[in-house]
Amino acid sequence: MNRLIWTAAMAVLLGACSSGVKLNDVPVEDKSGATVSQADGKDGAGVGQRAVTGVALDNANSSAAMMATNRTVYFDYDSFAIRPEFQSVIEAHAKFIKADKSRKVAVEGHTDERGGREYNLALGQKRAEAVRRALGLLGVADNQVEAVSFGKEKPAVAGATEAAMEKNRRAEISYR
Numbered sequence: 001m002n003r004l005i006w007t008a009a010m011a012v013l014l015g016a017c018s019s020g021v022k023l024n025d026v027p028v029e030d031k032s033g034a035t036v037s038q039a040d041g042k043d044g045a046g047v048g049q050r051a052v053t054g055v056a057l058d059n060a061n062s063s064a065a066m067m068a069t070n071r072t073v074y075f076d077y078d079s080f081a082i083r084p085e086f087q088s089v090i091e092a093h094a095k096f097i098k099a100d101k102s103r104k105v106a107v108e109g110h111t112d113e114r115g116g117r118e119y120n121l122a123l124g125q126k127r128a129e130a131v132r133r134a135l136g137l138l139g140v141a142d143n144q145v146e147a148v149s150f151g152k153e154k155p156a157v158a159g160a161t162e163a164a165m166e167k168n169r170r171a172e173i174s175y176r
Contacts, residue, residue: 071089073127073170073171073173074167075127080109080130082130082134090134093105093135094134095138097140097144098140105145105175105176106148106173107128107132107148107171108128108149108171108174109125109126109129109131109148109150109151109170110124110152110156110168110169110172111151112155112164112165112168112169120151123149124149124150127169127171128147130171131147132147156168156170
């Protein structure tokens with residue numbers, strides 16, 4: 001009887017500690033340009049191919065341009081899904097990183113001040129990993145990108161207003 005009560009109490013306790021946010025479900029779109037099989041509706045054997053055109057980047061001009069480019073991806077509250085308006089930022093950085101195989105990047109994940117330290121570190125890591133995976137799908141090599149989390153430790157904007165917290169829910173691309 002005691003064992004049953006103890007087991008039920010542990011189940012309730014563990015259930016109370018869980019979060020409704022699924023940290024492993026990141027919607028990511030594959031834009032790598034790989035060949036994709038698809039049925040054409042006639043004979044079922046059609047093969048579609050997406051082509052990605054190369055971009056010639058001049059190292060001197062592109063380095064200066066990339067430093068002036070937006071390097072921040074913002075996220076919704078309690079989320080690590082990349083918003084569509086930041087896809088062009090990720091694509092521009094992917095082209096720049098791929099142009100020089102020696103180029104190294106750190107993606108730094110951040111959160112607002114709400115939530116506990118451990119949760120915010122995990123959420124910041126998931127935000128950084130989402131951007132890293134998006135860069136990888138665009139052809140950036142894994143050894144060129146590192147994902148790190150600062151959680152709520154390095155806010156971009158001080159304050160507890162919603163506008164300040166929106167600026168703190170971010171991932172920053174930092175060139176090394």
